[in-house]
Amino acid sequence: MVRPRTDAVDERILTELQADARIPLVTLAARVHLSRNAVKQRMERMERDGLIAGYTLARPRVDDGRVTAIVLVYRADRMRGAGVITELTRIPEVVQCDILSGQFDLLVTIRAESMERIGQIWERIAALPEVSDTVTSVSLTRVIDRA
Incomplete structure (x- = not known):
């Protein structure tokens, strides 16, 4: 599929919408230095072209005030049972879990509202019982996000 053509203004509109999908049209127009009608026409064209599908973000903003922690988990059973992964699926703040090769068995990414919740x-x-050790690090700043 060929991506529809966009120019720098279209890209700026998409960036602004990704940052705040509910931005007022007048504010968006001021930020991209076009009239309200010109921005509306561009958005309608991008909707027709499939670049904009509704006004819900496909992924949350990174700087939403939540804390991200990475927990490396070493399992005593070396991944022979499903208990740990089953328990992790029950924790809504666990946003990602990877099975690893090497010393640790799991890489668990947690996004929570506070450091207190990360601790819990x-x-x-x-x-x-299957977890014999963990190493936890807290993200200070995200500098690259290609999700």
């Missing part, structure tokens, strides 16, 4: 989740994971 860590305690829950560390208390699982």
